[in-house]
Amino acid sequence: MNLSVQLAPRNKTGLELSNPVIAASGTFGYGTEYAEVLDIQKLGAIISKGITLQPRQGNAQPRLVETASGLLNSIGLENIGMSATIESKSPLWAEWQVPVIVNIAGESIDEFAQLAKALDGVPGISGLELNISCPNVSAGGMEFGTNSEMAVKVTSAVKKNTGLPIIVKLTPNVTDIVEIARAVVSAGADSLTVVNTFKGMAIDTAKRRPILGNTAGGLSGPAIKPLALYSVYKVAQAVQVPVIGCGGIASANDALEFIMAGASAIQVGTATFADPHTMLNIVEGITQFMQQNGLSCLNDLIGTANLG
Numbered sequence: 685m686n687l688s689v690q691l692a693p694r695n696k697t698g699l700e701l702s703n704p705v706i707a708a709s710g711t712f713g714y715g716t717e718y719a720e721v722l723d724i725q726k727l728g729a730i731i732s733k734g735i736t737l738q739p740r741q742g743n744a745q746p747r748l749v750e751t752a753s754g755l756l757n758s759i760g761l762e763n764i765g766m767s768a769t770i771e772s773k774s775p776l777w778a779e780w781q782v783p784v785i786v787n788i789a790g791e792s793i794d795e796f797a798q799l800a801k802a803l804d805g806v807p808g809i810s811g812l813e814l815n816i817s818c819p820n821v822s823a824g825g826m827e828f829g830t831n832s833e834m835a836v837k838v839t840s841a842v843k844k845n846t847g848l849p850i851i852v853k854l855t856p857n858v859t860d861i862v863e864i865a866r867a868v869v870s871a872g873a874d875s876l877t878v879v880n881t882f883k884g885m886a887i888d889t890a891k892r893r894p895i896l897g898n899t900a901g902g903l904s905g906p907a908i909k910p911l912a913l914y915s916v917y918k919v920a921q922a923v924q925v926p927v928i929g930c931g932g933i934a935s936a937n938d939a940l941e942f943i944m945a946g947a948s949a950i951q952v953g954t955a956t957f958a959d960p961h962t963m964l965n966i967v968e969g970i971t972q973f974m975q976q977n978g979l980s981c982l983n984d985l986i987g988t989a990n991l992g
């Protein structure tokens with residue numbers, strides 16, 4: 685049974701995963717937090733919490749609200765910063781079999797370039813995921829991902845400063861996600877993550893105030909699955925690089941939907957909070973589906989629901 689996927693075929697070093705199930709940024713810490721809860725080496729890859737040049741405290745509390753079928757968060761990129769990531773996390777990652785991809789976020793194009801340069805060649809880092817889609821920060825973040833010119837500038841600046849595979853994470857909060865996808869691929873993206881959270885809010889009616897300290901946040905979880913799936917379906921038909929599906933995936937069947945829509949791999953975020961074993965259950969479920977359907981290679985399933 686061959687579940688392996690290549691997520692950066694255009695890059696010299698490539699980014700080969702033993703299976704297509706990836707821990708989504710911001711929902712799996714730095715990987716180390718979960719090492720004693722599950723066998724993290726069995727995952728396809730781990731994407732770190734979003735890293736910035738300097739450490740960040742994040743936004744005002746409360747930063748999480750549960751909604752009917754999703755989770756609203758406004759964490760605001762709380763993280764330990766670039767230097768601490770290199771010094772205290774990457775040596776551990778270097779000992780792991782599972783590839784670790786670092787999610788990076790800058791407030792300017794220059795900050796993205798600096799992050800790319802500093803992380804290039806650090807043992808234990810297998811790729812970069814560019815967060816040009818964070819809805820919860822006042823500078824940078826989603827601003828870069830909603831404008832194709834800016835998205836191109838960020839991608840090119842990172843490309844110039846690293847040989848690592850580059851995954852660009854797109855926001856769904858745009859009129860035409862395909863336009864942004866095409867733009868960043870032309871600027872050198874090796875693959876795309878589709879999608880980050882959808883901007884939303886919740887109101888405390890007793891207080892007549894927004895619940896989140898930051899007023900609005902990003903919606904994730906089952907509520908966004910059909911929306912994310914359709915974005916993957918559209919983007920996968922428009923670009924020649926691998927697409928990584930993300931948004932509301934909680935079961936093997938969800939993952940298979942994304943793969944059949946054209947995703948080469950998938951990320952799991954919010955579902956890990958409910959059950960940390962979700963990702964390993966998905967790997968098992970995909971394997972079973974392939975066995976039951978007489979398939980030996982995952983590639984044979986990618987995009988099979990795409991009728992053109």
Ligand SMILES: Cc1cc2nc3c(=O)[nH]c(=O)nc-3n(C[C@H](O)[C@H](O)[C@H](O)COP(=O)(O)O)c2cc1C
Nearest residue numbers: 708709710734757815880904905931932952953954
């Ligand atoms: C608490 C929380 C923190 C997140 N932090 C980040 C982050 O730092 N960088 C990023 O690119 N995405 C971040 N995300 C978005 C997730 O990686 C993912 O794109 C999104 O939650 C949709 O997937 P899901 O429905 O499986 O959770 C975060 C999501 C949540 C719920």
